[in-house]
Amino acid sequence: MYNRVLLKLSGESLMGNRQYGIDEVRLAEYAAQIKEVAAMGVQLGIVIGGGNIFRGLSGAAKGFDRVKGDQMGMLATVINSIALSSALNAAGVKASVLTAIRMEPVGEYYSKNRATELLEQGYVVIIAGGTGNPFFTTDTASALRGVEIEADVFLKGTRVDGVYTADPEKDPSAVKFDSITFDEVYRLNLKVMDLTATTMCRENNLPVIVFDMDTYGNLVKVVQGSNIGTKVTV
Numbered sequence: 001m002y003n004r005v006l007l008k009l010s011g012e013s014l015m016g017n018r019q020y021g022i023d024e025v026r027l028a029e030y031a032a033q034i035k036e037v038a039a040m041g042v043q044l045g046i047v048i049g050g051g052n053i054f055r056g057l058s059g060a061a062k063g064f065d066r067v068k069g070d071q072m073g074m075l076a077t078v079i080n081s082i083a084l085s086s087a088l089n090a091a092g093v094k095a096s097v098l099t100a101i102r103m104e105p106v107g108e109y110y111s112k113n114r115a116t117e118l119l120e121q122g123y124v125v126i127i128a129g130g131t132g133n134p135f136f137t138t139d140t141a142s143a144l145r146g147v148e149i150e151a152d153v154f155l156k157g158t159r160v161d162g163v164y165t166a167d168p169e170k171d172p173s174a175v176k177f178d179s180i181t182f183d184e185v186y187r188l189n190l191k192v193m194d195l196t197a198t199t200m201c202r203e204n205n206l207p208v209i210v211f212d213m214d215t216y217g218n219l220v221k222v223v224q225g226s227n228i229g230t231k232v233t234v
Helices: 024-039 056-061 066-090 112-120 138-148 182-188 195-203 218-223
Strands: 004-009 043-048 095-099 124-128 153-158 179-181 208-212 230-233
Touching: 004 024, 004 138, 024 043, 024 066, 024 218, 043 066, 043 112, 043 138, 066 095, 066 124, 095 112, 112 124, 112 138, 138 153, 138 195, 153 218, 179 182, 182 195, 182 230, 208 218
Parallel strands: 004 043, 004 153, 043 124, 095 124, 153 208, 179 230
Antiparallel strands: 208 230
16 A cells, blocks of 8 residues: 555546536545545645646637646636545545645645645645646646655546557547556657656656546555556656
8 A cells, every 4th residue: 555645636527527617526526535545544645637627728729828828727726626625624634735826825835845744744735736837737747746745656547547559538449558667658659648747757766557536436446556547667
């Protein structure tokens, strides 16, 4: 079982069956799964995307300035982080939001020392605002925070149950990998994460597990070391 993990959650998954925004049922399911892991004594840092509210790249394609679009996307991650923190608190879990951009009293300003201090005190630490800079995805923010807090593993919770040879939602002949190396991800041009995030994990020897977060119980299984999803290693 892992002692400290960085969990990346998809903003799109928070939509549930909605077209946009936050589905309260999906949010409660996520909070319940996280509560189970926290009760096991696992230290849990979380980064959540903002694609259910606004995505900088798609905004730029529609005429937004890229920097301003990315800043809007960062703020979207803060909204999701506050929602998840509230759901965790309601479930009886201690949770704290740290933001990469100063915005007290919405959340404390992020630092590695503060994040690790809260983790060691038993808080679930939700790290919002991406890296605080434009042109970086929440995958890259997750990789960066995972390295900074010295996580044992980067868990990438998605709608798909692992890494495939192609997009399984578009290509029914796609084959799933149980494990793969970062070098193979590069060679096969697999869309596990963006290249910046992939390189950061590879260079800092931070293993990544891609798994289906939307199936209830999977988070506990993956934290316990069950062979679900796809593990990406050096």
